[in-house]
Amino acid sequence: QKEVEQNSGPLSVPEGAIASLNCTYSDRGSQSFFWYRQYSGKSPELIMFIYSNGDKEDGRFTAQLNKASQYVSLLIRDSQPSDSATYLCASLGGADGLTFGKGTHLIIQP
Amino acid sequence: DVKVTQSSRYLVKRTGEKVFLECVQDMDHENMFWYRQDPGLGLRLIYFSYDVKMKEKGDIPEGYSVSREKKERFSLILESASTNQTSMYLCASRASGSETGELFFGEGSRLTVL
Numbered sequence: 001q002k003e004v005e006q007n008s009g010p011l012s013v014p015e016g017a018i019a020s021l022n023c024t025y026s027d028r029g030s031q032s033f034f035w036y037r038q039y040s041g042k043s044p045e046l047i048m049f050i051y052s053n054g055d056k057e058d059g060r061f062t063a064q065l066n067k068a069s070q071y072v073s074l075l076i077r078d079s080q081p082s083d084s085a086t087y088l089c090a091s092l093g094g095a096d097g098l099t100f101g102k103g104t105h106l107i108i109q110p
Numbered sequence: 111d112v113k114v115t116q117s118s119r120y121l122v123k124r125t126g127e128k129v130f131l132e133c134v135q136d137m138d139h140e141n142m143f144w145y146r147q148d149p150g151l152g153l154r155l156i157y158f159s160y161d162v163k164m165k166e167k168g169d170i171p172e173g174y175s176v177s178r179e180k181k182e183r184f185s186l187i188l189e190s191a192s193t194n195q196t197s198m199y200l201c202a203s204r205a206s207g208s209e210t211g212e213l214f215f216g217e218g219s220r221l222t223v224l
Contacts, residue, residue: 008150032211043200043215044153088153092211097143097168097202102152 002027006089006101015110019076023089023101026070030091033065033072034098038086047087048074079108113137116201116216123223129188131219133201140206142184143213144168144176146197153200159184160206191223 003026013019025033032051036044048063050056050072056063062075072091076083086105090098117132135142143158145168155168157176165176173195177185184203188195198220202213 034212043218044213045215046210046212049210049212097141097145097155097158097204098211098213099155100145100153102150 002030002091002093002099004089004091004099004101006087006104008102009105010107011104012107012109013079015079015081015108017079019079019083019106019108021074021076021087021089021104021106022071023073023104024069024071025089025091025099027091027093027099028067028070030093030099032092033063034090034092035061035063035072035074036088036090036100038088038103040085044088076106081108081110084108114201114203114214114216116199116219118219119217121219121221123191123221125190125192125223127191127223129191129221129223131186131188131199131201131221133184133186133216134182135184135201135203135214136182137203137205137214138181139203139214140181141204142178143202143204144174144184144186145200145202146170147200147218148197156186188221191221193223195221196223197221 038044050063064073086103089101144156159178201216
């Protein structure tokens with residue numbers, strides 16, 4: 001059974017600080033990893049994807065992948081109140097759909 | 111602009127009723143998926159399809175069936191709705207061989223079974 005684990009939170013971060021979100025995965029065959037952001041009542045939207053070990057940066061967002069330790073993280077720099085949402089970590093291991101974690105609820109405090 | 115459209119945003123049905131949830135995508139994607147999302151349980155895959163008339167069970171297929179008669183349309187069917195099928199249902203699509211593997215989601219259908 002493929003599993004993706006995340007701390008459900010809530011994770012509370014002051015505005016302007018760095019928010020750090022983590023997840024671990026069980027399937028060593030997973031090839032790619034994704035971070036989706038989901039606002040309350042809305043569908044998930046892709047923030048970042050990563051498939052190589054190391055860091056990948058896109059604006060205020062940095063995804064980090066460590067395949068040896070089987071963990072993925074997302075850093076959000078200069079956190080804004082609009083970053084408050086649930087962040088879903090997901091892995092892709094084959095032809096079927098992504099396997100999602102249960103999500104981390106992030107709250108950015110003004 | 112890519113689009114996945116789900117036919118109903120909100121539905122209320124009674125126990126035992128047959129329920130159809132429709133999903134249409136305009137991106138010519140081969141792969142389509144149905145997830146349900148519940149508080150504390152996250153997104154769980156019900157069924158997926160990688161081609162017309164093809165279907166594969168996901169993690170929680172019991173009580174559901176699907177139909178894919180055309181490439182752009184993927185339907186989820188609840189033959190006899192039960193209260194434990196009250197949930198948010200999300201349809202998604204993805205191109206085969208996509209470099210990113212990104213799923214594109216519809217807006218969701220919130221189903222309440224009384």
